[in-house]
Amino acid sequence: MSNAKPVLVSAVKPTGDLHIGNYFGAMRQFVELTKEGKYQCFIFVADYHALNTMQDAEEMRRRTRELVMAYIAIGLDPKEVVFFKQSDVPAHTELCWIFDTITTMPYLMRAHAFKDAEAKNKEISVGTFNYPLLMAADILLYDAKIVPVGQDQKQHIEYARDTAEKFNRTFKSEVFALPEPYIMPDVAIVPGTDGQKMSKSYGNVIPLFASREELEKCVMGIVTDSSGDRPENVYQIHRLVRSADELDPLYEEHRGKYKVLKELLIEDLDRYLAPMRAKYEELKNNSGIVEEILAKGKTAARTMSEAKMEQVRKAIGTA
Secondary structure, rough: OOOOOOEEEEEEOOOOOOHHHHHHHHHHHHHHHHHHOOOOOEEEEEEEHHHHOOOOOOHHHHHHHHHHHHHHOEEEOOOOEEEEEEEOOOOOHHHHHHOOOOHHHHHHHHHHHHHHHHHOOOOOOHHHHHHHHHHHHHHHHOOEEEEOHHHHHHHHHHHHHHHHHHHHOOOOOOOOOOOOEOOOOHHHHHHHOOOOOOHHHHOOOEOOOHHHHHHHHHHHOOOOOOOOOOOOOHHHHHHHOHHHHHHHHHHHHHOOOOOHHHHHHHHHHHHHHHHHHHHHHHHOOOHHHHHHHHHHHHHHHHHHHHHHHHHHHHHHHOO
């Protein structure tokens, strides 16, 4: 990959089972963005960030592996993307500590995650409090030009920009470039089987790599309103895989026939998800592929991050 391309950096925490809401909501658009060929892409599994909520070694290993397999299965190309684990690159935590030394507590107390935890009277870990600075290190290590985020995550990029500016000003250097947020267009809010936003915490999800039998169970469990001719929850999920032009006549033809419409949705979802499910199963049965991808990514990420850390150490006087 050419260094002339602007750098895109993104991270995903290995903290949950993936469902079609994750895929249609953001994963699909994100993978398409990496295929455009405009960017040098660094994507990592944010396992150190995940430690704030997950403290089980076996679960961490399993979910990390599943996350890598999932992104490859939906089309992320490891030949075009540097895909690695945050914990495999020591520079992330080293740079975070350096940022700690120039950051005040009142500044970090403005972070949304901290204020949310405080409002709920939660006991707040140092990791949760310090989360924005580790994220700033994640972004600034690679001279990221853009960082794909949802509208609600723009503050993370503001923290990274502020930190870059403060470092450059404090140490009279131009070590860090200022990243820009890339707000992904067409990020959908996917309804769950009960009509609320699809979320594991609501128990209303359709797993991304569900078997045909699981799909049938989930779809047949979609909540319907018997007062209307068209089951809106079924229709809104159906719209993820077929256009309104195709669906509207179909739903008109089967007005009030909820079971028939659910069966049609099962067929269409299964047809759409089957290739990804097959790729995921193939990766599951070939354990060496994930390790190979992460080892290659580790080497590339360490090379680039260490070059940046040499500049940092010179600027602060430790080298």
